[in-house]
Amino acid sequence: MDMKEKxxxxxxxxxxxxxDKTTAEGKLLTAIIDLLGEIAEEVEGTxxxxxxxxxxxxxxxxxxxxxxxxxxxxxxxxxxxxxxxEGLLDGFxxxxxxxxxxxxxxx
Numbered sequence: 001m002d003m004k005e006k007x008x009x010x011x012x013x014x015x016x017x018x019x020d021k022t023t024a025e026g027k028l029l030t031a032i033i034d035l036l037g038e039i040a041e042e043v044e045g046t047x048x049x050x051x052x053x054x055x056x057x058x059x060x061x062x063x064x065x066x067x068x069x070x071x072x073x074x075x076x077x078x079x080x081x082x083x084x085x086e087g088l089l090d091g092f093x094x095x096x097x098x099x100x101x102x103x104x105x106x107x
Contacts, residue, residue, distance in 0.1 A: 003040035010036060 001009070011033050020026045 003043055004037070007033070007037040007040040 014033050021030050
C-alpha cells in the first residue's frame, strides 16, 4: 500500500467514526487527514520526478561512456593524464597554453 492509499484509508476510517466536524477536535482531525493526503500526493509527485531524473542520468552516463570510448578508444580510460616534468599534459606544448596554464583556444 503506497502513501496515497494509506492516507485514503485513514480518511475512510475517520469518516466511519462519524465524528462531529464542527468541534475543535473534529476540525483538527479533518485538517490533519487532509494534510496527510496532500503530503502523500506531493511525495508521489516527487518520487515520479526522481525516477525520471534517475533514468535521465543513466542515459547521460551511457552517452558519456560512448563519448569517452570515441575520444579515448578502447583503452578503458581511467581518468588519469600523464604529465611530463613541466606538469604539461602529453600532447600539449607551452605555446598551447595561455598565461594561466589553461588551454589557449587560439592555438
